[in-house]
Amino acid sequence: MTQVDSKPERILITGNNGYIGSVMGPWFKRAGFDVVGLDSNLFQQCSLVPDKDNIPTIEKDLREVTPRDLDGFDAIVHLAALSNDPIGNLREDWTRDINHTGSVRLARCAKQAGVKRFVFSSSCIMYGMSEVAEANEDAPLAPQTEYARSKVTAEAALSELADDSFSPVFCRNGTVYGLSPRMRFDTVLNNLMGMAVSAGRVQVFSDGTPWRPVVHVQDVARSFQTILEAPRADIHDQAFNMGADHLNHQIADLARIVTETVPGCTLEMVPQPGADQRTYKAGFGKFKRTFPAFQFLWTPRDGARELYEAFTRIGLTAADFKDKRFTRLHWLRHLIDSGQVDGQLRWAAMAA
Template identity: 65%
Template sequence: MNEPTRVLVTGHNGYLGSVIVPVLQAAGYEVVGLDMGYFRACTLGADNTSVPEITKDLRAIEPPDLQGFDAVIHLAALSNDPIGNLNADWTRQINAEGTVRLATMAKAAGIRRFLFSSSCIMYGMSKAAVVDETAPLAPQTEYARSKAVAEEALRALADDRFSPVYCRNGTVYGLSPRMRFDTVLNNFMGSAFTTGRVEVHSDGTPWRPVVHVQDVARYFKLMLEAPLQDIHNEAFNMGVESLNLQVREIAEIAVEAVPGAQLTLAPKPGADQRTYKADFSKFSRTFPDFEFQSTARKGAQELYEAFRSIALRFEDFTDKRFTRLRWLDHLLKAGMLDDQLRWRTAQPRVA
C-alpha cells in the first residue's frame, strides 16, 4: 500500500470496532468512524483509540457522509438476539434496512469495496453435519434474519462498480476496550473468574465456531487488501476447523483456565439449542497463508490474565454496560433514547 487508504468503519465504538480500528491505523489506513454512540461509555479499561467520527444513526446518513472514502467496513448493528426479540422493528430498520441504505449510498459515491460483517448465526439449527457457504440459511432469530436479508440485498447491488463481501463471523471472544460479557466464551470466563463456577443451561452439545477478536481484526484487514476478483460478491465462513467447538467444550476450557472453577450442567426449558458446525475450507483455499493466531484455550488464558490484571469483580462482570440488551434498556428507561432508539439527550461519556 503506497498511501493510506481512506476507510469508513461503521460501529467503530463497538466491541469489534474498538479492536479493528487500531489494527487498521497501525497498517497505515486513514480511518473515519461512523457510530450512533450507544456504547461509547461501555468501556472496560482504557480506550486510547482516536479517529475522526460521524455521530449518526444508520437510518439518517446522507450522501455527503460517504464522500471521499475508498472502502467501507460495515460493523454497525444491534448486535445480538435478545435485542431483536425485544423489538423486531429496531433490528429490521437498523441491521437490514440501514445496511441497504448505507450500501446504496456507498455505491453512488463510487466506493467499490464494501465489507459486511455478517454471521454464521444465520445457519440456525442446521440439519447438515457441517455447513458451508452454499448451505440453506435457517435463521432462528430477528438478528439472524436481518443478516440474511442484508446479504440478499447487497448481492442485488453488486456489479463491476460495487464489490461487497460477506464475512460470516463465528461467535467472537476476547478482550476489547468496549467489552461484552454476553458472548459465550467471554461469559463463561467472566463467570468462572468472579464466581468460581460456570453453568451451562443447555445439554452442552450445540456447536459454535468461536473466533478471537484480534483474529477478526486481522481478517478484516486481509479483506481490505485482497484482490477483488477473489472476494467479489462472495460469502466466507471466517475461521478454521479447530474453531468449531461444542458449548460444553467451551465451558470446560473456561473452567480449566481459572484455578478452582467448577462446571455445572443445568439444562433449562427454552435454552438456546441452535447448532451449526461451520465449514471453513473456502476461506482456507482463498487465503492459504492466513493463520489464526489464537485458539479458545489460548484466548481463555489471555482473558484470565487480563481479568487478574484489572482485578475484575462480580460487579464488573454483571454491570449493565457489558450486556448489550441491558445497556440499551437502561438508556431507554433513563429517557435518553426514544422508542425508536434515537437520542433524546446528550450521549453518556462516562459510565
C-alpha cells in the same frame, strides 16, 4: 491494475466504538490505513479497559447517513448493527430498521459516493439449526431469529447492488470472543470467563452439546484486513465464513477450557428447559482456499488465558460481570428507561 483493484487506503468503519470496532479501528490504523469511524455512540460508556487508540469518528446514526458523509472513502467496513438475538427478540422492528434497512441505505449512499468496496459484517448464525455436518457458504440458510433473518435479507439486498463499480463482500463471523475496550459478556466464551473469574464457578444451562464456531476479535480484525486487501476478483459479491475448522467447539468443551484456566473454578452442568440449543458447525474451507497464507492465531485456550489475565489485573467483580454496560440488551433498556434514547433507539436530544 485497475482503480477498483487497487488497495484501499481510506477506510470508514461503522460501529467503530462497539465491541469489534474498538479493536478493529486501532488494528487498521497500525496497519497503515487512514481510518475514520462512524458511530451513534450508544455504547461509548460501556468501557471495561482503556481504548488502544483514538479513531476520528463521525457521530451520526447509521440511518441518517448521506452520500456526502461518504465522499473520499475507498472502502466501508460495516460493523454497526444490533448485535444479538435477545435484542432482536425484544423489538423486531429495531433489528429490521437498523440491520437490514439501514445497511442497504448505507450501501446505496456508498455507491452514490463512489465507494468501491463494501465489507459487510455478517454472521454464521444464519445457518440456524444446521443439519449438515459443517455448514459452508452454500448450505441452506435457516435463520431462527430476527437478528439472523436481518443478516440474510441484508446480504441478498446488498448483492443486488453489486456491479463493476461497487463490490460488496459478506463476512460471516463465528461467535466472537476476546478482550475489547467495549467489552461484552453476552457472547459465550466471554460470558463463561467472566462468570468464572468473578464467581469461581461456571454454570452451563444447556446440555453442553451445541456447537459454536468461535473466533477471537483480533483474528476478526486481521481477517477483515485480508478481505480489504484482496484482489477484487477473489472476493467480489461473495460470502465467506470467517474462521477455521479447528475452531468449532461444543459449549461443554469451552466450559472445560475455562475451568482449566481459572484456578479453583468449578463446572456445573444444569440443563434447563428453554435453554439455547442452537447448534451449528461452520465449514471454513472457502476462506482457507482463497487465502492459504492466512492463519487464525488464537485458540479458545489462548483467549481464555488473555481474559483471565486481564480480568485479574483489573480485579473483575461479580458486580462488574453483571453490570448492564456489558450486556447489550440491558444497556439499551437502561438508555430507554432513563429517557436518553427514544423508542426508535435514537438519542433523545438529537430527535428533539
